[in-house]
Amino acid sequence: MKKKPLWAVCSILVLWIYVVPCGAGGEPIVLGLPSSLGYLEAYESKNSAQLAIEEINAKGGVKVGGEMRPLKLVWADTRDSEPGIPISEALMAYEKLILQHTPTAIIAGFLTSEALLASMDITSKHKLPFLATIPMSPKFQEKVAKNYDAYKYCFRLCYDAPSFTKTYLGALQLINKDFGFNRAFVMTEEALWAKAIGNISMQWMKKQGWTITGNHSFPKATSDFSSTLLKIKNTQTQVIVFISSMPSVVIFADQWRNMRVPALLTGLLPALCGDENWKIHSGKINGIVNVVEAGCIPVKAIPESQAFYDAYKKRFGKAPQASHATGATYDAVYILKDGIERAGTLDPDKIVAEIEKTDRKGSIGRVRFGKDHQVIFGKDPQKEALSVDFQWQQPGKRVPVYPPIAATGKILLPDWMKKK
Amino acid sequence: MMGMLVYGTVNSCILVLMAIGFSLTFGISGIANFAYGALYITGAYLAWHFLNSLGLFYPLSIAISVLITGLIGVVIYRGFLFRVRGIPLSEVIVTFGLGTGMLEAYRSIGLTGHGYKLPPFVDGSLELFGVYIDYQRLIIIGLGIVLLLLLWVFTHHTKLGLAFRGMAQEEETALAFGIEPESTAQASFGVGAGLAAVAGVAVLPLSLLNVEDGSNILILVLAVGIVGGLESTFGIITASFIFGFSQIIVSTYLSPLYSPVVTLVSIVLILTLKPSGLFGSSKELEERV
Numbered sequence: 001m002k003k004k005p006l007w008a009v010c011s012i013l014v015l016w017i018y019v020v021p022c023g024a025g026g027e028p029i030v031l032g033l034p035s036s037l038g039y040l041e042a043y044e045s046k047n048s049a050q051l052a053i054e055e056i057n058a059k060g061g062v063k064v065g066g067e068m069r070p071l072k073l074v075w076a077d078t079r080d081s082e083p084g085i086p087i088s089e090a091l092m093a094y095e096k097l098i099l100q101h102t103p104t105a106i107i108a109g110f111l112t113s114e115a116l117l118a119s120m121d122i123t124s125k126h127k128l129p130f131l132a133t134i135p136m137s138p139k140f141q142e143k144v145a146k147n148y149d150a151y152k153y154c155f156r157l158c159y160d161a162p163s164f165t166k167t168y169l170g171a172l173q174l175i176n177k178d179f180g181f182n183r184a185f186v187m188t189e190e191a192l193w194a195k196a197i198g199n200i201s202m203q204w205m206k207k208q209g210w211t212i213t214g215n216h217s218f219p220k221a222t223s224d225f226s227s228t229l230l231k232i233k234n235t236q237t238q239v240i241v242f243i244s245s246m247p248s249v250v251i252f253a254d255q256w257r258n259m260r261v262p263a264l265l266t267g268l269l270p271a272l273c274g275d276e277n278w279k280i281h282s283g284k285i286n287g288i289v290n291v292v293e294a295g296c297i298p299v300k301a302i303p304e305s306q307a308f309y310d311a312y313k314k315r316f317g318k319a320p321q322a323s324h325a326t327g328a329t330y331d332a333v334y335i336l337k338d339g340i341e342r343a344g345t346l347d348p349d350k351i352v353a354e355i356e357k358t359d360r361k362g363s364i365g366r367v368r369f370g371k372d373h374q375v376i377f378g379k380d381p382q383k384e385a386l387s388v389d390f391q392w393q394q395p396g397k398r399v400p401v402y403p404p405i406a407a408t409g410k411i412l413l414p415d416w417m418k419k420k
Numbered sequence: 421m422m423g424m425l426v427y428g429t430v431n432s433c434i435l436v437l438m439a440i441g442f443s444l445t446f447g448i449s450g451i452a453n454f455a456y457g458a459l460y461i462t463g464a465y466l467a468w469h470f471l472n473s474l475g476l477f478y479p480l481s482i483a484i485s486v487l488i489t490g491l492i493g494v495v496i497y498r499g500f501l502f503r504v505r506g507i508p509l510s511e512v513i514v515t516f517g518l519g520t521g522m523l524e525a526y527r528s529i530g531l532t533g534h535g536y537k538l539p540p541f542v543d544g545s546l547e548l549f550g551v552y553i554d555y556q557r558l559i560i561i562g563l564g565i566v567l568l569l570l571l572w573v574f575t576h577h578t579k580l581g582l583a584f585r586g587m588a589q590e591e592e593t594a595l596a597f598g599i600e601p602e603s604t605a606q607a608s609f610g611v612g613a614g615l616a617a618v619a620g621v622a623v624l625p626l627s628l629l630n631v632e633d634g635s636n637i638l639i640l641v642l643a644v645g646i647v648g649g650l651e652s653t654f655g656i657i658t659a660s661f662i663f664g665f666s667q668i669i670v671s672t673y674l675s676p677l678y679s680p681v682v683t684l685v686s687i688v689l690i691l692t693l694k695p696s697g698l699f700g701s702s703k704e705l706e707e708r709v
Contacts (some may be wrong), residue, residue: 038530039529039532083632104499190677216676218677219638219676219680221632221680223434223627223636223680224431224434225676226423226427226431226668227672228671230424230427250534250537251627254627258544258553259552260545271534271628280537282539313623357559368521
């Protein structure tokens with residue numbers, strides 16, 4: 001007799017654990033997230049996917065053929081961005097995730113372009129709709145365009161290197177217009193994507209009449225930039241173009257400020273994107289011009305970016321800190337939901353056909369895919385997805401400066417340049 | 421040219437600071453501590469934690485983190501190396517395994533991202549011979565000099581320091597004079613680990629705290645040790661200045677990409693021409709033969 005209440009309590013507990021959190025009936029639809037989870041863009045993508053899934057499940061889940069089904073997130077740490085980890089190991093982790101959890105679709109996915117490109121064959125083999133939101137190599141859409149039948153399952157929501165570069169070059173145009181600067185020193189991390197962006201930027205600058213005062217590639221673990229900064233100073237450089245995803249940018253920025261190098265520091269600097277950086281670096285990043293994807297920064301012209309930004313901050317206690325991917329992954333979950341609901345089935349080919357028709361206002365702006373499955377980026381969030389140039393300004397604000405529709409301020413020179 | 425001189429000196433002092441603890445431990449215990457990079461980053465992470473999570477006074481955070489890292493060094497020796505001391509391959513495997521394990525553990529508990537930064541001891545910069553240099557780098561130069569002086573005083577005027585020197589010269593003879601080799605080696609491990617933490621908290625305010633730095637500095641420290649002579653303090657200083665200046669010269673006149681090449685080529689050349697290093701004596705007999 002005494003055992004009955006205990007048995008009943010256990011049953012209720014089990015029911016509570018398994019049924020209540022879902023907020024929706026039916027078997028869960030599994031979404032896989034394979035990425036290098038120790039890195040900012042990857043773990044923030046995992047967070048934002050979780051946020052979107054919680055929101056969707058709270059509203060009943062995804063409607064598939066008349067049945068409401070919850071979403072469930074599974075993930076694998078592929079570690080593809082860590083030193084010494086070969087791509088083959090990242091791919092093994094990816095395939096293990098697929099075989100173990102049989103996901104319906106994949107989101108975010110890998111940190112490096114090398115791993116993403118290599119994984120596309122596995123994605124095709126398992127016929128899994130894949131919405132990538134982190135790597136930036138244009139080779140991705142080239143592969144889709146060249147062999148559509150094999151790679152039609154692969155989509156990308158984040159900016160790629162050419163669209164990022166277009167936004168960045170907008171900032172250079174502004175600098176040229178406002179200050180008359182036309183002498184630039186280009187610094188790129190020793191990585192293909194960074195060099196590619198550096199080369200595109202240099203070609204553009206030369207066409208626009210800029211003088212390239214120098215072009216350095218540097219190893220990822222560089223701990224001192226004094227020799228390069230002395231060179232920059234001696235060549236009367238006015239703008240530094242710095243392309244690197246490594247933390248070494250912090251060393252560079254510190255030395256740039258301490259050596260009072262009279263050149264504006266600009267570029268792709270993901271380590272200095274999030275709003276917490278001002279506090280982390282005690283305001284010493286003042287004046288740096290950087291690029292960020294909408295969603296990772298709230299943009300007035302995109303109300304959805306503000307809504308996502310606030311929801312993320314509320315759920316995880318701090319705002320997104322990555323330069324891109326966080327908002328795009330959130331949007332990716334909703335795009336999948338819409339695609340599945342429109343398809344009315346979990347058949348991957350039908351889902352892919354519906355994702356191709358996507359036209360949705362998300363946190364990154366208006367989301368539509370090109371024929372090569374790359375989301376279309378531009379200057380107007382009513383028509384395209386948006387990335388933004390911003391400058392760190394007193395008192396610790398990220399002030400959008402380009403494109404004009406997102407701009408709330410103008411580029412200012414650092415104090416030591418003003419005095420000059 | 422003045423810029424190269426100033427920053428070459430700074431970079432050399434950073435290398436001295438990084439390598440001195442490794443050299444001390446090897447010179448006394450004969451153990452190459454491949455967990456040194458992990459201890460370097462441990463000291464910095466601990467200081468960050470005491471400063472930001474517990475809100476302790478910065479100098480106190482540094483002092484406690486150096487002390488704890490030193491104790492970790494003692495625990496590593498007592499717990500893992502005590503049984504394998506004298507078997508070089510096992511020593512390397514144990515220290516390398518522990519170092520890698522520590523770094524992986526930091527990664528797995530989430531000590532990644534761009535949010536970990538130690539503040540500089542003193543903020544700002546000054547103009548020195550027409551070159552702007554930040555106070556933190558000047559402090560590193562001063563700290564390197566002070567640390568070397570303190571080590572000299574310690575090894576020449578304290579009982580433990582004299583025991584260190586006795587062990588470094590000839591372990592069996594030292595034993596005959598009542599110096600207990602195991603406890604002396606253990607102490608050298610603790611002091612070496614503490615010095616790794618000192619280097620970490622002094623150098624890492626120039627950058628972000630990054631798990632990968634634990635592996636990166638190990639390569640630099642090994643290069644300095646191999647070229648200068650692992651057990652020779654004078655050799656460490658000389659090699660640090662060779663690397664410090666050659667790297668800045670190569671970066672200026674060729675490309676920063678060639679800086680790591682200088683390090684690796686130097687290791688190969690020295691191992692081929694003088695395996696003990698410029699001022700080392702561990703393989704002197706073999707070299708003469």
